[in-house]
């Protein structure tokens with residue numbers, strides 16, 4: 001039974017989740033210290049662990065080394081600091097004094113203050129119902145009257161892994177059009193930091209890690225993972241010592257950016273959630289997906305519609321006639337949401353101008369947006385619009401009127417990337433302008449969906465005249481969140497897609513206020529298999545936007561069959577992004593069939609459980625499977641990335657089925673025993689050649 005209990009005699013807290021336990025205690029000098037994280041233990045059983053928390057000690061180490069619950073800088077603590085402050089008189093160390101705690105159902109807040117200085121610190125814990133996810137965060141409050149306290153580092157949590165003979169880390173790396181490349185590598189000794197200094201989550205790393213002892217597989221083994229719900233700059237540091245200790249500390253911020261807490265101010269960090277699972281990486285991913293669906297996404301029960309997006313078809317060359325033609329064709333194919341991308345506003349005929357001027361371009365749309373929106377609705381589709389609210393082109397009316405609204409330092413270049421600058425959303429006037437602009441756009445034009453893009457990172461992130469410019473790094477992101485929240489409250493039917501030049505802003509923070517994310521600007525189906533594999537380690541298919549685009553691919557120039565492109569995109573939220581008015585009739589016929597097939601399997605893909613059967617990098621063939629939440633249906637996707645002389649068709653072992661049940665292949669009518677599909681497998685019957693693929697639907701009979 002999930003519960004949180006405090007034991008006064010040992011000054012320890014035990015957090016029991018659905019299937020795991022977590023414990024912390026106070027040391028003799030009142031510092032919060034880690035005790036245990038892993039398989040479920042009762043309070044009685046935990047007593048054995050509590051008695052054994054003594055670490056090796058010598059005069060060169062802190063007695064509690066590597067066990068701090070939030071490793072604070074100060075005293076003899078030499079571990080990677082998770083909390084580092086400088087008080088108004090220059091003192092740079094923290095001494096904990098315990099004040100008390102609150103337990104409210106599955107939430108725990110443990111309160112401390114510094115022994116001398118006016119800083120209150122609360123460590124927060126919350127276990128969402130039915131999960132093993134422990135959400136953790138830190139609250140800081142300046143409750144004095146002296147000068148400000150510098151916050152050098154304020155992590156949300158330090159996660160202490162149990163001692164194991166070895167450690168391996170899984171994480172993703174990448175770049176634009178190459179996001180979410182999964183790596184599994186030994187954890188280096190010393191400190192290793194993953195992060196972003198770009199003001200966005202980034203394409204280059206994503207704020208989650210998984211740790212195992214090096215032996216876990218897709219289906220077996222213990223995995224400790226942690227994911228940060230934050231869309232600005234962030235850092236996660238693993239620290240591994242020769243004594244075998246491993247910790248992961250993480251939160252928002254970056255080195256050298258030191259916001260200050262003025263008297264009366266509070267700072268609450270984002271959630272850095274931790275999860276212990278047994279059952280390999282597959283079980284870890286399914287647990288993160290379930291958590292995201294049940295506790296993060298705003299409308300998880302919905303089925304995401306099949307979308308059309310105009311970007312790859314038209315680029316900036318948007319016209320009303322062109323959009324109408326695309327919309328008509330999209331509707332005929334079975335598309336449910338039509339999204340007009342970049343190019344519809346201001347002087348936007350290329351990337352050099354117009355950002356910031358969110359009025360419809362009357363040369364392109366003489367009657368305004370209404371006629372197109374009306375037509376799209378008449379065709380039975382929802383209407384979506386691309387915006388990039390945080391950006392401005394220097395060549396825009398907005399910038400000419402408000403050159404001071406962008407991030408900038410005096411006497412410094414305003415570096416342009418994609419010929420644009422970043423608006424400072426930490427400024428209340430800028431945030432109000434952005435909200436007002438988007439609110440009117442959505443309200444006046446009956447817009448159902450916004451694709452919220454963000455196409456460059458921060459630079460020269462100054463705020464001349466502000467009392468504390470360094471706060472902008474956090475406040476910009478908070479302001480983006482607040483505007484999204486306000487828009488959703490004012491327009492309950494509005495749905496939002498998060499995008500940052502593809503997948504530069506994918507994280508649990510943005511997923512809490514959006515409905516889907518644009519996974520990558522790379523729509524090459526072969527590359528997408530790898531990107532989707534990395535994305536799905538933590539984030540669910542229900543939010544993974546995937547388009548079928550033209551051949552050869554816009555980014556890679558690779559040619560793949562339309563069927564393969566469809567099947568890859570159908571493993572997420574299907575969209576079409578090609579120039580469909582130019583598609584030959586046979587492709588349109590095929591597209592109609594595939595979209596109809598997707599609508600049939602969509603509840604399984606979007607709301608089911610993912611089982612990765614063979615990862616994309618394996619010997620030319622990969623496969624994945626979704627099982628419906630009630631277990632009644634399953635869908636298997638099989639992809640042959642490349643045909644090899646030596647690769648004969650082999651049985652593919654399925655997963656997540658009921659061994660005692662039988663399953664009927666919905667297309668061939670053949671009936672199989674669940675036990676044989678699990679133990680022996682299914683011959684997928686792929687056609688010959690490269691880029692062959694199959695979608696196999698199974699129903700429990």
Ligand code: DGJ
Pocket residue numbers: 311341342386453455499500501502518520521
């Ligand atoms: C980057 C996005 O990822 C693309 O899909 C497209 O919306 C362009 N921006 C438009 O400028």
